[in-house]
Amino acid sequence: MGHAPMTPAAIIPVLSPLLLAPLLLGVIARTKAVVAGRRGAPLLQPYYDLVKLLQKSAVYSRTTTWVFRAGPVVGLAALLCATAYVPLGGIPALLSFEGDLIVFVYVLGLLRFFTVVAALDTGSSFEAMGASREVTFAALAEPALLLGLVGVARNAGSFSLSTIYAGMDTAAWTAAAPALALIAAALLVVFLAENARVPVDDPTTHLELTMIHEVMVLDHGGPDLAFILYGSALKLWLLGALFVGLVVPIRSGIVWLDTAAALTGMLGLAIVTGIIESSTARWRLLRIPQLLVGAGVMAAVALVLMLR
Amino acid sequence: MTMWVDTTLVFLALTSILLLGSSRLTRCIRIVAFQGVLLGVLTVAVHAHAVTLRVVALASSILVLKGFVFPWLLSRVLRDANVRREIEPLVSYIISMLAGTLGLAVSFWLSTRLPLPAPPLSLLVVPVALFMTLAGLFLIVSRRTALMQVLAYVVLENGIYAFGVGLVQETPMLVELGVLLDVFVAVFVMGIAIFHINREFDHIDADQLATLHDWTP
Numbered sequence: 291m292g293h294a295p296m297t298p299a300a301i302i303p304v305l306s307p308l309l310l311a312p313l314l315l316g317v318i319a320r321t322k323a324v325v326a327g328r329r330g331a332p333l334l335q336p337y338y339d340l341v342k343l344l345q346k347s348a349v350y351s352r353t354t355t356w357v358f359r360a361g362p363v364v365g366l367a368a369l370l371c372a373t374a375y376v377p378l379g380g381i382p383a384l385l386s387f388e389g390d391l392i393v394f395v396y397v398l399g400l401l402r403f404f405t406v407v408a409a410l411d412t413g414s415s416f417e418a419m420g421a422s423r424e425v426t427f428a429a430l431a432e433p434a435l436l437l438g439l440v441g442v443a444r445n446a447g448s449f450s451l452s453t454i455y456a457g458m459d460t461a462a463w464t465a466a467a468p469a470l471a472l473i474a475a476a477l478l479v480v481f482l483a484e485n486a487r488v489p490v491d492d493p494t495t496h497l498e499l500t501m502i503h504e505v506m507v508l509d510h511g512g513p514d515l516a517f518i519l520y521g522s523a524l525k526l527w528l529l530g531a532l533f534v535g536l537v538v539p540i541r542s543g544i545v546w547l548d549t550a551a552a553l554t555g556m557l558g559l560a561i562v563t564g565i566i567e568s569s570t571a572r573w574r575l576l577r578i579p580q581l582l583v584g585a586g587v588m589a590a591v592a593l594v595l596m597l598r
Numbered sequence: 599m600t601m602w603v604d605t606t607l608v609f610l611a612l613t614s615i616l617l618l619g620s621s622r623l624t625r626c627i628r629i630v631a632f633q634g635v636l637l638g639v640l641t642v643a644v645h646a647h648a649v650t651l652r653v654v655a656l657a658s659s660i661l662v663l664k665g666f667v668f669p670w671l672l673s674r675v676l677r678d679a680n681v682r683r684e685i686e687p688l689v690s691y692i693i694s695m696l697a698g699t700l701g702l703a704v705s706f707w708l709s710t711r712l713p714l715p716a717p718p719l720s721l722l723v724v725p726v727a728l729f730m731t732l733a734g735l736f737l738i739v740s741r742r743t744a745l746m747q748v749l750a751y752v753v754l755e756n757g758i759y760a761f762g763v764g765l766v767q768e769t770p771m772l773v774e775l776g777v778l779l780d781v782f783v784a785v786f787v788m789g790i791a792i793f794h795i796n797r798e799f800d801h802i803d804a805d806q807l808a809t810l811h812d813w814t815p
Contacts, residue, residue, distance in 0.1 A: 467601070467605070468604060468605055468608040472608075472612075579692060580619060580691060580692060580695075583619075583692050583695055583696065584616075584619065584695065587615055587695050587696070587698070587699045588612075590699045590702075590703075591608075591611065591612065591615070591699065591702060594699075594702055594703050594706055595608070595722075597706075598706055598721060598722075598725070
């Protein structure tokens with residue numbers, strides 16, 4: 291049940307990730323290529339990959355069960371659900387109600403659970419190792435995400451993502467700049483960690499021992515892999531939209547202007563991610579919990595500042 | 599101007615938490631040096647409505663002493679003692695950071711219960727100052743390296759200074775400078791002490807000093 295009146299603009303926060311999310315991956319890859327002095331793959335390469343994978347047929351090992359097949363489908367379904375709740379900048383999402391930020395976090399949790407269960411179902415020790423790392427880091431990243439969102443929720447006086455982000459304008463920033471900056475930093479760390487980007491994980495690595503996220507999907511192929519790739523692009527977009535909505539406080543009320551600002555912000559975030567990935571190496575596994583706990587601490591400090 | 603004071607105080611709290619989670623001693627020294635610079639900025643920001651020669655003198659002496667002289671002294675000790683990082687702290691870095699967050703929350707709660715003679719300039723002054731004092735105490739008891747304990751002592755003193763400068767605006771300059779001189783002498787003496795401990799025992803693990811005694815049962 292949506293409290294906000296449904297407007298045609300509500301389709302923008304849903305359509306833009308569905309259409310443009312793979313483009314973010316392309317922009318990140320292109321940024322990394324340019325920084326490294328290469329020409330790089332075409333910006334639309336992720337789309338070509340998706341089309342190619344969808345035309346193939348999936349191969350299933352005899353040792354796997356329905357859990358393995360359900361993983362990618364449930365994961366994509368969870369992300370499509372999550373897409374409905376995330377606003378783009380100040381434009382309210384398709385669905386919103388009080389408490390939808392908790393639904394959002396737990397829908398992402400469901401996605402993670404099924405990815406992990408599908409990885410465990412293969413019986414591969416590498417995949418189990420990746421699954422174990424994934425849940426270890428997720429257990430540390432989730433408090434940071436929730437504390438950060440509760441911080442902005444406290445600022446806006448609402449537990450609905452659309453209401454929170456509609457009120458995140460320059461006035462909110464002048465009122466509570468230190469706390470919001472801390473939350474933005476925490477969300478950026480969560481964005482990098484949850485999407486398996488450097489410095490937490492290297493998405494381009496080809497060594498199973500060092501992988502976290504990629505190793506869990508090694509046994510998926512064809513349409514299943516396409517679902518996973520598209521799903522990870524969507525997740526990149528959704529968590530990115532939470533960050534961009536915070537740091538691009540343009541709320542003019544004019545739909546096309548807000549959309550343009552938010553989309554430019556997403557593009558900027560993709561470029562920044564590419565630059566971060568080019569300028570830092572993947573951290574040692576032992577240091578990653580420190581980074582994630584640090585993000586959680588920043589979010590907690592921000593919450594304390596908001597509560598005072 | 600409250601915004602400047604608030605931002606500086608938030609940075610002071612964050613650097614203290616960062617210190618709780620840092621293992622490399624050179625990095626710890628840099629963090630404490632940054633806190634010294636922040637305290638200099640804080641002094642000016644608090645008195646921004648009337649920047650007098652007295653304020654400038656106090657701020658610049660704080661900045662030079664805590665931001666440059668102490669770090670330089672301690673880096674020299676570090677080089678002579680030939681240690682790079684804190685070895686096996688009594689409380690792990692992650693637990694320290696979490697304890698720091700808890701300490702910050704407790705300081706915020708305490709600051710609401712504390713009766714003050716005059717309202718402070720910013721609502722953050724008392725909690726952040728209390729938190730820095732707590733963080734300094736926590737570091738002193740939870741780290742083994744003598745150098746880290748000196749740094750923790752400086753953080754503790756930074757907290758007391760932040761409390762004073764944010765709360766009592768008309769502290770006589772002589773008192774401030776006297777305290778600063780005391781801390782300077784303390785750091786100087788501790789630097790020499792660390793150097794001697796290191797030369798005598800080849801390490802600066804203060805825990806092992808507990809086994810020093812003449813009398814053996």
